[in-house]
Amino acid sequence: MPEAILDVIAIGNAIVDVMAPADDADIERLGLAKGGMTLVDTERAQELYNAMGPAKEISGGSAANTLAGLAALGAKCAFVGQVADDQLGEVFAHDIRAGGIAFGTPARAGDPPTARCLIFVTPDGQRTMNTFLGASQFLPAEAMNAAEIASAKVLYLEGYLWDPEEPRNAMRRAIAAARDAGREVAFTLSDPFVISRHGDDFRALIDAGEIDILFANEHELAALTLIDDFEAAMEALALKVPTLVVTRGAEGAHAMKAGEHAHVPAEPIARVVDTTGAGDLFAAGFLSGHVKGRPLATCLKLGAICAAEVISHYGARPEADLAELTRAIG
């Protein structure tokens, strides 16, 4: 196996987040599922945008957020995702490239426009996401470059993108390319709704040994394993996944690898401003340690530090110098 050129190549939704504060009454009035992610069509997106207060646009997308964290930590990364040939597509492409991440997927001409996620952030820091997938759902299998995938230590896939058909086929092709090259495949389950629709696919991938590193939160773990008890679910899943990482919000996070079980408490922070991207940045920190061969507990600690940084401000991309924040333990 030739030496890897990239640390991580990720395939994900190419989304610009549109974020505004809201209160619980807004969430209820608009019929939103607080704390969750809901897919919306053009009409519903317009309705919600009309009801939204003055907003900020900040590049997002789960796997892209993870890469932004990884690149900030010094990892060499590439992103594959579909934007449209429009202003928000330019914004997404600029931001990811400005973060030092290779991004070569050509923009898609015509409708639909670039994906956006309307995010209502309540005073408790919780984010309620409404995603208009737009161009993102048309990522074609042809956008997968087998040689580029083979050049990365880890292929990282976002569960959200498993939902639309074209990207799902693209990701299956990418998995095959990574496995053929003897690389690791990492997967994040993203959201319980994805598991409710594609849990059988995920379980089949896991049973077939296609997933080397799996990221989940406790709710996704339960939905995937159909086991309510946290410890029992971890134990059962860890038999099939070489590295299993499960976040539990304020309680911290757990990982199991080769029979070792590690835990890290959540990093203390002054105030939870916006939880958008917490899981994405946890994955960034963890993977940054993983690709450098750090011990499991160190990987978890790196994840906790990155997650704490991103929830202390608006937006799912890191703002503080993550390399500096992690220098002591990295």
Add this chain to the structure above:
Amino acid sequence: MPEAILDVIAIGNAIVDVMAPADDADIERLGLAKGGMTLVDTERAQELYNAMGPAKEISGGSAANTLAGLAALGAKCAFVGQVADDQLGEVFAHDIRAGGIAFGTPARAGDPPTARCLIFVTPDGQRTMNTFLGASQFLPAEAMNAAEIASAKVLYLEGYLWDPEEPRNAMRRAIAAARDAGREVAFTLSDPFVISRHGDDFRALIDAGEIDILFANEHELAALTLIDDFEAAMEALALKVPTLVVTRGAEGAHAMKAGEHAHVPAEPIARVVDTTGAGDLFAAGFLSGHVKGRPLATCLKLGAICAAEVISHYGARPEADLAELTRAIG
């Protein structure tokens, strides 16, 4: 004179700010004029955007920022400005309307796109602005609605918009409409470069008694009056302008009206994060008191509170509840 329906109608550039952190070495390497505003063409805008780090998009535009503050303080406001029929135009229109401000200027089809301002924010909180005016410079005189202008207590004009020819003609028409209706005309000088190009126009307007309320900072005051001594410049200009308001950064602000001279120190804040919009929000606070007939010192204090809020975070639109912040003195 019929009772006013609006408190303030403003004419200004319709701009989306693209903001990113930078250090002094970046400012020097890119040949930027630190702390100033420079107009850039398409090519230079692209060059600077390529050199910029991951950014956030937040609606801006000087007069539009002022209205956002005024509306947050409960004033009834309308905005007139030109966006293009594109995604950033939708962002601008959404944000201003979501702030409770009437905005009826139709989007302009075709090129150029909506204006954007590339803002590099250095660790000292200073902002260095590079404005691509795009559609904004094509605001036509026909967009002026004399009846709407006549319905507002104050017509507020942004000096930046005096530079391109079409909006200059539009603003002359708006001034005439306001004066015909017996309303007040407020003007902000915006930037020394505008005075260097259009100082004669401004002095002629002032000599003709067309400006009732003038906003400037100390540098603009000197450039307009050609008097270096601050007090002497204030005294000379106040003879021709019924209400004169001059900001001096950390020193605070001064106002002169009908022979009265008032001063307010700057509000103490924990950290200057981003000075973008400081003058705009000072004008918002001042005008919110002015339209309610508050004493001069109170108007200044309202200005200082609003300016302090906006420089304590990224972006030129208020985030905290300005009405709550000013309740004790409003």
